[in-house]
Amino acid sequence: MENPEILNSLGLLYLQLGENLNAFQFLGNALSIDSKHEKSILAMGSIMQERGDYDAALIKYKAVANSDPNSAHLWNNIGMCFFGKQRYIAVQ
Numbered sequence: 001m002e003n004p005e006i007l008n009s010l011g012l013l014y015l016q017l018g019e020n021l022n023a024f025q026f027l028g029n030a031l032s033i034d035s036k037h038e039k040s041i042l043a044m045g046s047i048m049q050e051r052g053d054y055d056a057a058l059i060k061y062k063a064v065a066n067s068d069p070n071s072a073h074l075w076n077n078i079g080m081c082f083f084g085k086q087r088y089i090a091v092q
Contacts, residue, residue: 004030004037011043020047038064046077054081 001007011026024047030040045060061078
């Protein structure tokens, strides 16, 4: 399958089912086809964030911030990463 939108959708469905490993695979496949696929990058970042790997998640979010600086989902996740890292001043 060579369509990053379909792979992303499947990854998001697996996320909803709580099957993060399968979600990670499909989202990774979407990114291997289109390394700048914003929806997949955000979803991968959220998986990393959920696992407590805030630095890796922030790297993913930084890639999206350059192309979509007005995304509410993006800035919410960035804020929650800083909160998780207990960097409260950065959250403001």
